[in-house]
Every structure is written in structure tokens, then in C-alpha cells.
Amino acid sequence: MAVAFGSKARFDDLRLSARVFLANKSAVAGLVIFLGFLIVGLLVTLTPGLMGIQDPGVFVSNAFINANVANCSGAWPEPPSAAHWFGTTEYQGAGGFGCIDLFNLILKAIPVDLALSFFIVLIGAGIGTVIGILAGYMGRYVDEGLMRLTDIFFGIPFLVLAIAVGFVIGRTLLNMAVALMIVWWPLYARYGRSLTLSTKEMAFVESATAAGSGRWKILFKHILPNVLPPIFIQISLDVGTVVGIFSALAFIGFLPTDANLPELGYITNQGLTLAPLGYWWTVVFPGATITLFALAVNLMGDGFRDVIDPRRRS
Numbered sequence: 001m002a003v004a005f006g007s008k009a010r011f012d013d014l015r016l017s018a019r020v021f022l023a024n025k026s027a028v029a030g031l032v033i034f035l036g037f038l039i040v041g042l043l044v045t046l047t048p049g050l051m052g053i054q055d056p057g058v059f060v061s062n063a064f065i066n067a068n069v070a071n072c073s074g075a076w077p078e079p080p081s082a083a084h085w086f087g088t089t090e091y092q093g094a095g096g097f098g099c100i101d102l103f104n105l106i107l108k109a110i111p112v113d114l115a116l117s118f119f120i121v122l123i124g125a126g127i128g129t130v131i132g133i134l135a136g137y138m139g140r141y142v143d144e145g146l147m148r149l150t151d152i153f154f155g156i157p158f159l160v161l162a163i164a165v166g167f168v169i170g171r172t173l174l175n176m177a178v179a180l181m182i183v184w185w186p187l188y189a190r191y192g193r194s195l196t197l198s199t200k201e202m203a204f205v206e207s208a209t210a211a212g213s214g215r216w217k218i219l220f221k222h223i224l225p226n227v228l229p230p231i232f233i234q235i236s237l238d239v240g241t242v243v244g245i246f247s248a249l250a251f252i253g254f255l256p257t258d259a260n261l262p263e264l265g266y267i268t269n270q271g272l273t274l275a276p277l278g279y280w281w282t283v284v285f286p287g288a289t290i291t292l293f294a295l296a297v298n299l300m301g302d303g304f305r306d307v308i309d310p311r312r313r314s
Contacts (some may be wrong), residue, residue, distance in 0.1 A: 017307045027303020033296035041111035077279045087281040089271055102267075102281065106289055109262040113293075116177050116263075117242040124184030125235050131185070132192025133227060137200060137219055147193070150186045158183040159245070163254060176249065180242065191234060195227045202226075233304040240297030243290060264290050 021027060077099065080087040086102035135146040153161070165179035199205065200223055208218050246265060264286050271282030 020307050021303045024303040026299045030296040030299025041114045045111045086285040089282040109264045117239045120180045120242050121238045124181045125188045128185035128188025129192040132189040133196050136193040136196030150189045153186040199223050199226045237301035240294040244294050
């Protein structure tokens, strides 16, 4: 799909895109759920008191544990009730284990998981897309060198590589995000290269070349605007994937065992020790939150794919 130029053409193109997206009801539902997660993340970050969270920091402090312990009637987790919608769970803080309201803990984890996912995907996508566009447009030795570098990363399972990188640079929260970012860019390098190769053969690029436009002008004015829409759609899909992968790493115990880390995978991992004792809600609710977010972004991504499908725009 070539980018339309002119204000009226752009407006008509946006209106058509909105109509195609809104025709997909499941995509609209995914967008609504995704926006709900974003709104919750922003409210928890900017106005934690409004959300009933006593501790505004990123990490779970003793103050947060103490405030929630006061709301727990017993030493063991309590089932869902009017007082605790998702029940309570044991959570290891800096001062030891405490009884935590699970709903508040999940709310506190949502902005952490969102921030990590966007950080990993956006930076990884940016690096990979630049490499892919340069490889596809320059060709020859530049293409060969960059793609062989990409093949090296593709030759190792990305989860194994992420774990290896984490062991080398250290298992801190930031280092694990960097490790996933390092193994994420090859996908976008390959994708950006394939989009560039197909775009630079289009008639409007050949016309710009014949008209005497410079290489960089063609790259940034004609090729890049047509490569970015599919890249953005892939980003929307990968945000949900990264949440699942990051949570899986925490679930298997590989992420930093920082007891003050409010991360959905870590919360689920903590609840796993309690679920066999009958405290099913300590696993079900954080796990369902991860699943719901991944489902939402995948449904939303399907709608974005419809937007750039020429058959849906006819």
C-alpha cells in the first residue's frame, strides 16, 4: 500500500482505515481492552492514591506490605470476597512475607510490565528496522554483511540467547530487558529488509529515481513511509508477546529474584507454591491478566493487518 500524498488524500485514507478497522469487532474489543490496560497503568503511575494503592513507587516497599497486611484477617491467603476482589496472596517483601491484596498487587504490576514491553519492543524494532532498511536499499556488500550478522542471531533460539545474555551481563531487571532487546531486533531486520526490497521496485520509487531524486531523499521520503505501517503492526503484536516471554522468564525463576519486584510473572510464580494447597486464585488471577493482555494485542493486531490489506480497502 503506497502512502497517499496531499491533505485530502491523507484524510480519505485515514477515514477508510478507520472504517476497515471498526468493521472487525474483535479488533475493536482488543483495542478497548488494550486501552484499558494503558489507562490503568497511567492511573497507577500518576495517581496511585485514586486507585487505592498506598505505595506510589515502582517497587513494593515495606509500607505497601504493611498497609495491606492490616487489611488481612489471617496469616494465610484469603479467597476472593467483597473486601478483596481477587483474594489475598503471600508476597515476599524486604521485611519478609506478608499478606497482600492481590488486586492491588496486580494493579501495581501492570505499569511495570507495560513499560518493560514497550522498552524492549520499541528499541529492538528501531534498531532492527534501520538495519533492515539499509540492507535492503543499499544491497551488495552492505546487505550481505548485515544479513549474515542477523543470521548469527537467528541461529540461536532467542529464549536461550536471552538467558545466556542475562547470565553474562547480570540478572537485574534492566539487564534482562536489554537481553530481550538484543535478541528481538533480528526479526525486524529481516522484516524491514523484505519490505524495502518490495517497495523500492514500485513505480513511484522508479519515477523518483528517474526524476533525479537523491538516494537519501528516496529512502526517507518514499521508502520509509511505506515500510513503517507494517512495522507498527508487528510492534503491536510483539508487545503482547514480550509480556508473555518476560512473565515466562519470571515464572521459571530466571528473572531477578528481587522480592520487591511487582511483575506479573513473578507474582504468578509466588502463587504457584500456594495453588497446590488450595489457594487457586493466587495463580489464576495474575495468569489471567497476562493472558487477557496478550489476547487483546493480538486481536488488535488482526485489525491493523486488515487496515493494510489491499483486499479489505477495495
